[in-house]
Amino acid sequence: MITACRRGVEMLGIGSYAPERVMTNDELAARIDTSDEWIASRTGIRERRIASDAESAADLGTAAAARAIEMAGVDASELGLIVVATASPDYYFPATAALIGERLGAAGVPGYDLSAACTGFVFALAQAYGQVASGLTDTALVVGCEVFSRLLDWDDRSTCVLFGDGAGAVVLRGNGSKGGLLGFELGSNGQGGDLLKVAAAGHSRAPAVGPYVTMDGPQVYKFATTVSVESAARVLDAIGLTVDDVDVFVPHQANLRIIEHAARRLGIPAEKVVANVDRYGNTSAASIPICLDEAYRTGRIEPGDVVLMVGFGGGLSWGSCVMEWTIPLKERG
Numbered sequence: 001m002i003t004a005c006r007r008g009v010e011m012l013g014i015g016s017y018a019p020e021r022v023m024t025n026d027e028l029a030a031r032i033d034t035s036d037e038w039i040a041s042r043t044g045i046r047e048r049r050i051a052s053d054a055e056s057a058a059d060l061g062t063a064a065a066a067r068a069i070e071m072a073g074v075d076a077s078e079l080g081l082i083v084v085a086t087a088s089p090d091y092y093f094p095a096t097a098a099l100i101g102e103r104l105g106a107a108g109v110p111g112y113d114l115s116a117a118c119t120g121f122v123f124a125l126a127q128a129y130g131q132v133a134s135g136l137t138d139t140a141l142v143v144g145c146e147v148f149s150r151l152l153d154w155d156d157r158s159t160c161v162l163f164g165d166g167a168g169a170v171v172l173r174g175n176g177s178k179g180g181l182l183g184f185e186l187g188s189n190g191q192g193g194d195l196l197k198v199a200a201a202g203h204s205r206a207p208a209v210g211p212y213v214t215m216d217g218p219q220v221y222k223f224a225t226t227v228s229v230e231s232a233a234r235v236l237d238a239i240g241l242t243v244d245d246v247d248v249f250v251p252h253q254a255n256l257r258i259i260e261h262a263a264r265r266l267g268i269p270a271e272k273v274v275a276n277v278d279r280y281g282n283t284s285a286a287s288i289p290i291c292l293d294e295a296y297r298t299g300r301i302e303p304g305d306v307v308l309m310v311g312f313g314g315g316l317s318w319g320s321c322v323m324e325w326t327i328p329l330k331e332r333g
């Protein structure tokens with residue numbers, strides 16, 4: 001699906017949250033057969049955040065959403081929609097979105113969860129765009145929140161070194177004209193479903209232990225390097241822009257080698273590429289909004305900048321979005 005956005009829907013606020021606990025590569029190397037050198041050289045990851053036993057995806061998502069709402073200057077009761085992208089929800093139901101809404105003071109606002117693994121945030125952004133652009137609602141909250149640490153087999157070195165916990169959120173509102181979100185390119189292909197998955201607990205496909213994340217790393221790597229370049233090129237083409245128009249590139253933070261490969265193939269110079277995978281690992285649906293928030297708050301993104309986001313992951317799934325940054329500098333704090 002490729003769409004050039006025809007209605008103006010812009011970002012009013014953004015926020016993120018990561019648990020306090022930092023887990024370094026050396027800490028992992030003390031427990032399993034791995035090393036800081038292997039993890040850092042193959043992935044760029046040096047540390048990740050891990051939720052405490054008391055913290056859930058809804059807790060992380062609420063903290064990020066509260067920051068986004070505060071920056072947006074809206075009251076939670078003004079929200080007309082809450083979409084939460086997560087592959088590690090608190091429950092199958094109630095939706096994490098309902099729990100987050102209640103805690104924000106937005107009880108009564110419709111909220112639901114969306115499952116598209118690491119592409120979830122871009123899919124959720126497209127969902128919210130559609131509802132705002134069509135007039136179903138004026139103001140929407142989009143959250144990506146994950147507690148992937150609960151889905152990991154901590155004895156499986158091929159997966160447990162890769163992921164981390166965190167959350168990011170944005171508030172969107174229709175502006176009555178144009179601008180803000182400019183275009184999307186989204187896709188899924190269940191043929192590659194077995195390459196990266198977590199079985200549903202208690203269901204017929206659940207294994208005796210876990211369920212945990214399993215991944216064919218090299219196959220997913222091949223997919224990621226190809227699809228991130230192709231999807232980004234397709235969305236830019238659909239909206240009549242070129243890579244030269246891109247001011248900031250915010251790819252899903254799975255692996256620094258994938259990020260650098262995509263930027264090189266697209267022809268985006270290193271100074272336009274945002275990466276924080278070294279400090280957070282792969283936070284799945286939370287990775288793009290965490291990265292966006294950090295880039296904005298540290299001055300890497302300015303109002304008017306054209307921002308290209310690219311997500312990819314389980315499904316297999318992928319999604320790109322181009323937006324014009326609309327949050328004014330004074331909100332940076």
Ligand code: UT7
Nearest residue numbers: 034035038042118157158161217218220221224254255313
């Ligand atoms: O966000 C969702 C999308 N996910 C991704 O995009 C991840 C895509 N995949 C990747 O990023 C990479 O495939 C990995 C980082 C997961 C793995 O890197 P790789 O270069 O593809 O390594 P590999 O799986 O081919 O394994 C190479 C070797 C193997 O040993 P042998 O068979 O060559 O002796 C593994 O057993 O590295 C070994 N290995 C490790 N060694 C030390 C695998 N994990 C580890 C580890 N520490 N943690």
